[in-house]
Amino acid sequence: MSSRWKLPYFITRHVLYALVIGGVAGIGFMLFLIEFDHLTSSEAFCTTCHSMELAAESYRQSTHYNPVSGVRASCGDCHVSEGVFAATWDHFLGGKDLFSQIFGPDYDDPVINVLHLPDAAFAARTWFKSKDSATCKRCHVLEAIQGKRADTNAIHREETTGKSCIDCHINVVHRKVPDEKTFKRAQWHRMIEEEFGLEAGMANQLMAK
Amino acid sequence: MNLSLLRRLLCLALICCHPTLFAAKVTVDPNQWGDPLGKECISCHEKASPGLAQQWHKSAHAEAGVNCLDCHKASVEDNDAITHEGQVIATIVSPLDCSRCHTVEYEQQKGSVHSEAATIIENRLPALAGHVGGDAIVAAGCDQCHGSKVKLRGDGTIDPSTWPNSGIGRINPDGSKGSCSSCHGKHRFSKAQAREPSACVRCHSGPDSPDKAIYEASKHGMQFQSHRDEMALTSDSWVAGKDYVAAPTCVTCHMGAAGKLKATHDVGMRNVWSLNTPISQRQQLVVFEDGDKLELPESQTSPRRGSELTKSDGSMGKVKGVATPKRRRQAMNLVCLECHSKSFAGSFMKQFDGVIKLFNEKFGKPAKGIMQALYSEGLLTPVPFDEPIEFTYWELWHDEGARARHGAAMASANHTWWEGMYLVGRNFYARFLPQVEMVAGKETAKALIEEHVKSLDHHQWMDKPQKANPILGYDVTRQDNE
Numbered sequence: 001m002s003s004r005w006k007l008p009y010f011i012t013r014h015v016l017y018a019l020v021i022g023g024v025a026g027i028g029f030m031l032f033l034i035e036f037d038h039l040t041s042s043e044a045f046c047t048t049c050h051s052m053e054l055a056a057e058s059y060r061q062s063t064h065y066n067p068v069s070g071v072r073a074s075c076g077d078c079h080v081s082e083g084v085f086a087a088t089w090d091h092f093l094g095g096k097d098l099f100s101q102i103f104g105p106d107y108d109d110p111v112i113n114v115l116h117l118p119d120a121a122f123a124a125r126t127w128f129k130s131k132d133s134a135t136c137k138r139c140h141v142l143e144a145i146q147g148k149r150a151d152t153n154a155i156h157r158e159e160t161t162g163k164s165c166i167d168c169h170i171n172v173v174h175r176k177v178p179d180e181k182t183f184k185r186a187q188w189h190r191m192i193e194e195e196f197g198l199e200a201g202m203a204n205q206l207m208a209k
Numbered sequence: 210m211n212l213s214l215l216r217r218l219l220c221l222a223l224i225c226c227h228p229t230l231f232a233a234k235v236t237v238d239p240n241q242w243g244d245p246l247g248k249e250c251i252s253c254h255e256k257a258s259p260g261l262a263q264q265w266h267k268s269a270h271a272e273a274g275v276n277c278l279d280c281h282k283a284s285v286e287d288n289d290a291i292t293h294e295g296q297v298i299a300t301i302v303s304p305l306d307c308s309r310c311h312t313v314e315y316e317q318q319k320g321s322v323h324s325e326a327a328t329i330i331e332n333r334l335p336a337l338a339g340h341v342g343g344d345a346i347v348a349a350g351c352d353q354c355h356g357s358k359v360k361l362r363g364d365g366t367i368d369p370s371t372w373p374n375s376g377i378g379r380i381n382p383d384g385s386k387g388s389c390s391s392c393h394g395k396h397r398f399s400k401a402q403a404r405e406p407s408a409c410v411r412c413h414s415g416p417d418s419p420d421k422a423i424y425e426a427s428k429h430g431m432q433f434q435s436h437r438d439e440m441a442l443t444s445d446s447w448v449a450g451k452d453y454v455a456a457p458t459c460v461t462c463h464m465g466a467a468g469k470l471k472a473t474h475d476v477g478m479r480n481v482w483s484l485n486t487p488i489s490q491r492q493q494l495v496v497f498e499d500g501d502k503l504e505l506p507e508s509q510t511s512p513r514r515g516s517e518l519t520k521s522d523g524s525m526g527k528v529k530g531v532a533t534p535k536r537r538r539q540a541m542n543l544v545c546l547e548c549h550s551k552s553f554a555g556s557f558m559k560q561f562d563g564v565i566k567l568f569n570e571k572f573g574k575p576a577k578g579i580m581q582a583l584y585s586e587g588l589l590t591p592v593p594f595d596e597p598i599e600f601t602y603w604e605l606w607h608d609e610g611a612r613a614r615h616g617a618a619m620a621s622a623n624h625t626w627w628e629g630m631y632l633v634g635r636n637f638y639a640r641f642l643p644q645v646e647m648v649a650g651k652e653t654a655k656a657l658i659e660e661h662v663k664s665l666d667h668h669q670w671m672d673k674p675q676k677a678n679p680i681l682g683y684d685v686t687r688q689d690n691e
């Protein structure tokens with residue numbers, strides 16, 4: 001009987017210790033990742049960088065921040081994928097933003113920030129498109145979209161074949177940026193120069209830095 | 210044939226040889242419209258904006274297979290291009306966009322007084338709308354008729370102070386001027402609706418050009434109201450005297466086909482006088498080779514065909530032809546002749562011209578002369594509208610002065626006199642002249658009034674204070690007895 005329960009010969013005591021420690025460490029690591037992803041998806045964490053505080057300004061004016069339902073979407077709800085591995089990967093990729101924040105242009109400067117905003121918006125849209133707007137669908141269920149007008153439901157039922165949320169719903173939360181296809185940087189620069197009272201051509205100079 | 214006769218014939222040709230039908234037949238190959246991608250817009254817009262979708266469904270455009278994208282499509286490099294449901298479109302459909310098919314109408318309206326409506330008031334706006342009103346008034350008032358200069362923002366939106374706007378002289382992102390939808394309401398584009406006098410009312414109303422009220426008060430307007438069912442407003446061909454005879458509308462006289470006179474989308478072509486100016490002038494219309502136009506006072510030498518001339522925007526243009534005031538009047542008369550005799554029409558025009566000349570000589574020129582003197586003497590500050598007399602002078606020609614002249618042009622006796630010249634007279638004698646004295650002092654005012662006013666026969670009555678009349682109750686009998 002004892003022979004039936006006998007461990008294979010290569011499971012020595014040390015291996016057993018390693019397995020138990022490794023297992024606990026693994027569970028601990030996974031729990032850590034879950035907590036890590038959770039914490040680093042929060043508005044409070046994101047806005048520890050001043051540049052992100054600038055992005056949050058428009059967010060706090062949006063219906064995603066103040067919906068009548070009270071269901072508030074935080075930064076990560078939209079910008080970080082669901083699932084611990086995907087979320088960790090997204091955070092890993094997001095590390096390059098941190099790199100840019102430290103070594104790149106001075107994104108904390110509102111002018112520099114908004115001059116680079118279109119590129120950020122285009123990148124975000126491409127990301128949403130590549131995920132088939134998966135993070136939108138965490139909360140929004142196509143079949144359940146009613147809207148205030150009767151037609152809103154019909155449009156979402158009948159006119160959305162082959163389309164992803166982001167195809168139509170851009171500029172929902174952050175400052176409006178045109179679609180990349182029709183975006184004209186010179187016009188964007190002129191608008192920013194007017195807005196911040198800069199001399200003509202300053203935007204180009206700032207971008208070249 | 211001498212040269213002047215040749216030039217006259219060319220002018221006549223210029224007026225009369227304007228394209229043949231009122232709504233010129235579209236000559237574009239039908240394969241050029243009905244973009245299959247545009248058909249995809251419809252089912253969504255039937256839900257998202259059912260009003261405009263239904264209007265389009267009932268339009269001649271829908272009937273011909275012209276869809277949303279045919280008018281709204283844009284290229285990515287267009288200033289106002291946006292992406293919408295995967296298509297590159299522009300919100301604003303400019304006259305240049307319409308000209309993809311309606312080339313003739315575009316060429317006609319180009320350079321017309323309508324398409325230049327914003328440009329014409331550009332230098333007045335800062336004083337009137339800026340000082341007396343404010344930016345909000347420019348957007349919701351002035352620009353809604355005259356047209357805004359559409360401003361695009363770097364984020365792809367249109368500056369809300371410049372859009373929505375259907376002003377007829379709108380300066381569009383593509384550089385074209387005008388707004389077809391000003392008369393042809395968007396999405397339905399009904400020709401019947403554009404032929405209605407009410408199409409003009411949105412702007413041709415108010416103290417300076419109460420043309421709706423004038424028209425309605427005239428016999429023409431009364432006939433239209435009584436017999437509108439005989440007006441054939443929906444007819445493809447709409448030639449006065451042939452397709453309808455019940456009454457003329459605004460369009461009939463200013464744009465419409467009548468007898469042999471061809472229709473035109475240049476609304477000012479048949480106007481001899483400038484009516485909304487401090488002093489009316491008979492004007493000649495210079496047409497440039499590129500289609501641009503320029504109004505010149507008759508007093509100026511007529512430019513020769515082929516010569517170079519400075520256009521209203523400052524650039525140079527080659528003169529294609531000149532429509533003299535005489536020819537323009539002849540064109541307008543051709544409309545009258547569909548119903549009236551030559552002498553009837555001619556005498557009506559004499560009555561009209563008489564009112565214009567009276568306004569010019571009796572009030573327009575003296576008031577302008579005095580104002581210029583007050584400015585040059587430094588008795589008024591250069592800034593407009595900071596002194597009461599400036600309002601009085603402005604209204605004298607811009608409000609009641611214009612009403613009198615428009616009233617005479619379109620046969621409303623009431624507007625010519627009580628709403629017009631009576632008020633001009635009252636405000637001239639009882640407000641303007643006393644204000645001159647307040648501004649300039651007794652001595653200087655007396656000299657100015659002697660020079661500009663009392664030297665004219667029109668004002669001699671002022672020097673005859675004993676010439677009594679019972680109209681205000683003065684007892685003529687007793688005076689005679691005493």
